[in-house]
Amino acid sequence: DIQMTQSPSSLSASVGDRVSITCRASQGISNNLAWFQQKPGKAPKSLIYAASSLQSGVPSKFSGSGSGTDFTLTISSLQPEDFATYYCQQYNSYPRTFGQGTRLEIK
Amino acid sequence: EVQLVESGGGLVQPGRSLRLSCTASGFTFGDYAMSWFRQAPGKGLEWVGVIRSKAHGATTEYAASVKGRFTISRDDSKSIAYLQMNSLKSEDTAVYYCTRDRGSYCYMDVWGKGTTVTVSS
Numbered sequence: 001d002i003q004m005t006q007s008p009s010s011l012s013a014s015v016g017d018r019v020s021i022t023c024r025a026s027q028g029i030s031n032n033l034a035w036f037q038q039k040p041g042k043a044p045k046s047l048i049y050a051a052s053s054l055q056s057g058v059p060s061k062f063s064g065s066g067s068g069t070d071f072t073l074t075i076s077s078l079q080p081e082d083f084a085t086y087y088c089q090q091y092n093s094y095p096r097t098f099g100q101g102t103r104l105e106i107k
Numbered sequence: 108e109v110q111l112v113e114s115g116g117g118l119v120q121p122g123r124s125l126r127l128s129c130t131a132s133g134f135t136f137g138d139y140a141m142s143w144f145r146q147a148p149g150k151g152l153e154w155v156g157v158i159r160s161k162a163h164g165a166t167t168e169y170a171a172s173v174k175g176r177f178t179i180s181r182d183d184s185k186s187i188a189y190l191q192m193n194s195l196k197s198e199d200t201a202v203y204y205c206t207r208d209r210g211s212y213c214y215m216d217v218w219g220k221g222t223t224v225t226v227s228s
Contacts, residue, residue, distance in 0.1 A: 032212050036152070043204055043221050044144075044152065049214040056216075087152055091214045094168045096142075096154035 002026050002090050006099030012107040017078045021102045023071045023088035032092035035064055035073045038101075039084045047086075048073065080106070109133040109217050111205050116222030119195055127190040127222060129205030136186035137161060140208040142215060143179060143190045145201035145224075155203070157213060158188060173199075195226045 003026035013019050023033065031051040036044040046055045048064040051071055061076045075082055083106050088099040115127040129141065140163070143155040156169040158179040167179050178191040188205055202223050206215040 032214070034214050036215075038152075043218045046214075046216050046218065049210070049216070089152070089154075089215075091212050094157075095170050096157075098152045098154070101151050 001095055002029060002093060002097050004088055004090055004097050004099040006086075006088055006102050008102060009100060010103040010105065012105050013078055014107045015078055015080060018074065018076045019078065019104065020075075021073045021086055021088075021104075023066075023073070023099050025069045025071075025090055028068045029090045029092035031067045032090060033064075033066065033071050034089045034091060035062075036087045036089065037082075037084045038087065044087065075104075078104075109207070111207060111217055111219035113203060113205055113219045113222035116203065116224045118225045118227065120228050121196060121226055123195055124191070124193045125195060125224060127192070127203055127205075127224070129188040129190070129219060131186040131188070131207070134207070136181075137183035140213045141179075141181060141188040142206045142208050142213070143188075144204045144206065145199075146204070146221075147198070147201045150201075153201075155190070157208065159213075192224070195224075197226050200224060200226045 005024045033051045035048040038044040052064045063074045065072050085101045085103045087101050110132045112130045119125050140159045142157040156179050158167050176194045180189045202221040204221045205219045207217040
């Protein structure tokens with residue numbers, strides 16, 4: 001199975017900040033990487049697929065980059081609604097696997 | 108509006124069975140693969156399995172933790188995907204989500220709100 005490692009596991013930031021979350025795959029996955037946002041008690045929301053393509057309706061403040069084994073999610077100009085947990089997931093092969101999540105908190 | 112609604116969750120004793128449904132609307136259900144995921148209390152997301160579209164043989168893949176116990180099926184005439192869960196264990200306690208998958212590599216774009224399964228005596 002492909003292991004996905006996210007860092008950091010938690011992150012404190014202020015409204016207006018720009019933050020980045022990294023995700024590393026244990027083997028190459030091309031660009032078959034997705035990012036999800038989850039708020040407490042809610043279903044995940046798809047943000048990015050193919051490492052850098054925004055899902056429909058997702059604001060351009062979210063951006064993704066990377067290929068192979070190293071990927072980054074960047075969120076610019078943080079707003080209160082952006083404070084949530086973020087997960088990366090590889091869909092290059094089965095079983096699909098997720099990073100452990102990054103909890104983004106308000107400083 | 109594209110929508111997925113899970114149902115069928117509840118409290119069940121260890122060793123018993125439960126069938127979850129994922130009812131789709133707002134899109135041509137038969138054109139898409141459908142996946143199931145779960146999230147145990149306070150834990151991260153876990154992929155459970157997938158069923159491809161009939162155009163791709165309606166074949167299935169499963170996580171090792173559920174293989175042989177869980178079965179995914181689909182009824183395209185009703186726009187419903189099912190997750191049949193047998194021989195349930197306490198560690199199957201989770202919120203279960205279904206997703207619509209797209210693309211040749213099947214990435215998720217739409218999630219349901221989830222249904223809660225609690226396995227306890």
